[in-house]
Amino acid sequence: MASLGSWALVLSLVVSLYGAIAAFVGARQRSRRFVESAQNAVWAVAALVTLASILLLYFLITHDFQVKYVYQYTSTHLPLVYRISAFWAGQEGSLLLWLWLLAILTVIVVQHRDRPRQVRPYLLATLALTETFLAFLMVAMDNPFATYSARPLEGVGMLPLLENPGMVIHPPVLFLGYAAYTVPFAFALAALMSGELSTAWVKAMRRWNLFAWLSLGVGILIGAWWSYVELGWGGYWAWDPVENASLIPWLIGTAFVHSAMMEERRGMHRVWNMVLPTLAFVLCLFATLVTRGGIIVSDLHGFASNLQPIAYYLLAFIALVLGGSFSLIYYRRRQLESERQVEHLLSREGFFVLVNLLFCGAGLIVFLGTVYPSLAQALRGLQVSLDASFYNRAIGPLMVVIVCVMGICPVIGWQRLSAKNMTNLSFPLLAALVLTVVAFILGITEPFPLISTAICAFVIFSLLGMVTRDLLARRRSTGENYARALITLLSKARRRYGAYLVHLGIILIAIGITGSTFYKREQLVALSPGESTVLGDYRVQYEDYSAETLNPEPATSQSRIRYATTLSVYRADSKVSTLVPHKSYHWTLDTPWVTEVAIYSSLKEDVYVILASLEEDGLAGFEMIINPLVNWIWIGGGVLLLGTLIAVWPEGRAKAVED
Amino acid sequence: MTELGLASQAQAQGRRMGGRMRFIIGGAIIIVVIAWLILSNIGGSSTYYLTVEELLAEGPSNRLVRGTGFIVGQSIEWDPQQMVLRFEIADESGSLPVLYKGPPPDLLEEGTQAVVEGRYASSGVFEATAVLLKCPSKYAEE
Structure with missing residues (x-):
């Protein structure tokens, strides 16, 4: 069965190379037959690579340890979701994922027939050639379908660090980005x-x-x-x-x-x-x-x-x-x-x-x-x-300069700065200045955080100013109420408002980075069970500790002894959270210790606790960190995602209705 | 009519040339600033790797370096109450005592190759702010 996967890859190499050549010849000779043949070739490549990917997934899910890749990255202890994510745990699978995504994108790009006729064959040739290169890497060196002659009973298992929801989505999204950058190129x-x-x-x-x-x-x-x-x-x-x-x-x-x-x-x-x-x-x-x-x-x-x-x-x-x-x-x-x-x-x-x-x-x-x-x-x-x-x-x-430009650029017009632009810039400038003075009085005194406060405030006020001006103008001319005017504006100028949102997302990320870089507080404490320590506005009490053995037989990467500590976090004498930082000893690994942090997260700050050491009598060393504003980084990411989606959403349907 | 047209065309051209000049100067200034940012910071932010032999030969210097050597197993002392870790790193030429305020790294054992970042203080002890242990990882096998 695994040889079917290998053959699918070899065939996709041959077919994509053929597609690249046919598209190029078709372009030079202006021959539609060649171009259409190349188009069929990229469809075939997509089908072949999809087949190979489904096969690899099948082997991973069914524990076919005869396949080297399955043996190296999974074990019978591994839950289904991580067996699927083992697809991209190693080099061979990552390349296959990249090629798979590229093959699908290529088919979608080729589907659109509205491109200038002379350009399309070359587009096809470039995409097919990139597919050829990726397929070549796998066929020549990194075949994910390499097998052992005998079938091992148990696999090595996944590195514990990779067992995290982040591992499930981070690589595919990143590779989607890598694959998608082939298209503009x-x-x-x-x-x-x-x-x-x-x-x-x-x-x-x-x-x-x-x-x-x-x-x-x-x-x-x-x-x-x-x-x-x-x-x-x-x-x-x-x-x-x-x-x-x-x-x-x-x-x-x-x-x-x-x-x-x-x-x-x-x-x-x-x-x-x-x-x-x-x-x-x-x-x-x-x-x-x-x-x-x-x-x-x-x-x-x-x-x-x-x-x-x-x-x-x-x-x-x-x-x-x-x-x-x-x-x-x-x-x-x-x-x-x-x-x-x-x-x-x-x-x-x-x-x-x-x-x-x-x-x-x-x-x-x-x-x-x-x-x-x-x-x-x-x-x-x-x-x-x-x-x-x-x-x-x-x-x-x-x-700093980039963020400043983000506040200035959308306000000013093409060709040259006008007097009206200057008036529109002076409001956010003034507001930012006032806010910075307030921040200074409240205790932000280091230069970089002050600058950051000033420019982030400037951009936010500048964005607000632009939206408000649009809104008022619309209301004056149409008499719509504010909510309705905002919705029409959003749907009529999606690209512009999408961009504003993306800029807002970047500013939120900048705020998160500034807070967590400049106001991070760390302390290292040794506590016995029952003792507590003060950390910023919080009191952290070390309650208890435990040790348990998980997945002992058969021994794989997932076999471990888990040492856990329980901590209660109080703010103003009311309990806000229970944290369980722990460490596991994976005895089959070269690097047996894996530390799992515990985080109490709020919009203001994160309480981040690492279990650094644990003695036999329960005396534990903790590294406790207060990370201010970190959550705004992830929120900013969400806003950025939303803004970009608004900007790229096809406008076809809405337009058709309007017409 | 044509004269007027020509004049305004010449004027526009002149403006364009002026604009282009300003533009090139502006671009050049930015490129110089970026180059300066790189060059002025690359030296100050580099820390050099020195072996135990080189550290011993140079003597206490109080500058930020990265010392490399192998952990001496019997020398490891961990005080869980004070959270202070002491150990020695060694190579063929001799050994160097290291003091680190923080928990023992997970791989701290006899023979592990260690990188200690910090200063070789005049007390003759290397005061480390970070201890990195080189671990053979799964990726490296491939």
């Missing part, structure tokens, strides 16, 4: 190859671009949340190479979301819009190179430590993509000239260029920080590590 490359360089392609791929950006962003946030609740070090972002690797394409993608709008609306930024999607796509491949290729030195993640064969293939493909795209951009440079020039620095056009530069700058900083230790080792033989302060100091100032 394919559109750009197709435009370049066909020479059909009108701005139509930007309109055609707008939803795809936002979709890719959203998936990647939400994937990163879920990863941060997972790290916060599972890794147990008290934070959500460590600037670890693996985290950085997914952030870099998102930063470049954010620049592209804005830049694409400039081309659509003003016919500008046309070279940017070829370079940015190419970079975003290549950086998604780079992310795999970081996590799997063994080129980056990482302290936190124990990833492969020497250069893996997959690294060479990825580097070769990246070089091919960059070389090909940039030569085409150079070749077509005359056709890519902007329709307009920026006439004033203080105009919306000017600010959009600034946004591009800032996001690319931030991407560059994270990229350099990620590769710096490896470069230093390779070039100068130095063993160096770069700590989080580098990123905070280098990116912090850029983020």
Whole structure:
């Protein structure tokens, strides 16, 4: 049965390669027959890869330990949901997931027949070629269907850290983002190859671009949340190479979301819009190179430590993509000239260029920080590590400017700043100033949190001001009541209001990051059962401890002794929560200890307790942390999701009714 | 009519050139600032890895470094009441006492390769603010 899976992958490699060639030949010879054949090929690839994926799921669910992948990542103790998520626990399955998502997206892209005729075959060729590359990686090196000659009775089991709801959704969402970034890139490359360089392609791929950006962003946030609740070090972002690797394409993608709008609306930024999607796509491949290729030195993640064969293939493909795209951009440079020039620095056009530069700058900083230790080792033989302060100091100032621009840019008009814009800006500026003074009086005295308060308030008031002005204008002209006017505005200008919501989401995230970075309080205490300690506004009482053995036979990764402590959290003498931080000893693992934190969460702050040590007599060491405003990061993520969905929701149906 | 048109065209062109110049200068300033942010911070935020041999040869220096060596099993002392951990890291050249205020890491045992971040204080003890133990993980097997 497993050989069926292997054959499905080999066939999908052959068929996708055929599809890429047929589409390319069809494009050069303007032959519909070839293009249609290529179209059938990508359908066949989607069917084959779906078959392979269902087979792998079937093996995982039914405990077919003869399949190496099933043996390595699951055991009979593992609940169903984690057996399914074992699909993406290793490299082979991750690649299959990526290819599966890409195959489905490709079919959907190809379905739309409204694209310019010359562009479509090239689009098809690019997508099919990327499928070929991913299928090749699996067939050549990482076949998820490799089997043992005999069938083991029990599997090794999943790493306990991966047994978390975060693991169930984080990788698929992230890979959806990686796969989706192939689409804007394919559109750009197709435009370049066909020479059909009108701005139509930007309109055609707008939803795809936002979709890719959203998936990647939400994937990163879920990863941060997972790290916060599972890794147990008290934070959500460590600037670890693996985290950085997914952030870099998102930063470049954010620049592209804005830049694409400039081309659509003003016919500008046309070279940017070829370079940015190419970079975003290549950086998604780079992310795999970081996590799997063994080129980056990482302290936190124990990833492969020497250069893996997959690294060479990825580097070769990246070089091919960059070389090909940039030569085409150079070749077509005359056709890519902007329709307009920026006439004033203080105009919306000017600010959009600034946004591009800032996001690319931030991407560059994270990229350099990620590769710096490896470069230093390779070039100068130095063993160096770069700590989080580098990123905070280098990116912090850029983020401040980006947030400011977010408050200014939507208010001011195209072409140049007008007097009316200035009046509209002065209200939020004044309100932000007042709020900052209040914050200062209330005890926020460090410079960065003060600046952050000021700019976040500025943006929120600026957004509120814009919505209020629209609302009043609508009410004056139509006489609708406020609620009705707001709803019509929302449904008529979905893109604009979606963008406002996304900006609001980012501000909420910024507030959460500022609070938890600057006002985090930690303490290390040793308590005996019955003793208590004061932590901020809370009193934490250590009640009791216990030890129990779980899943002893047969021994797998899921076999463990669980040491648990029970703590009561009081605020103003009333009990608000019971926390059970615990540690488990998994005796079959190389790293047997796994710590599970306990969190009491509220909108104001999180009480985060880690069980650091436990003696035989019950004397326990706790690391207790107060993390202010962390919840706003996740709430901001939700607002961002909602805003993007509003902006991308098809307008077709509503329009049809209006007509 | 045509003269007027030409004049305004020339004017527009002049404006465009001026705009472009300002624009390039503005862009250049931003790029310089970003480069400065990177270069000025990369040195200050790097911590160098030093082996026990290098640390002993250099002597107490009070600068932030990362010391690497193997844990000496018998030297581990853990005071659960004060939450103070003492141990030694060693290589062929000798051993170095380490003091860490915090719980013992989960893999702390004889022979584990350790990275201790902190300062080699003049008291002759390495005062660590973080102890990292290199663990062979499942990913590394592949």
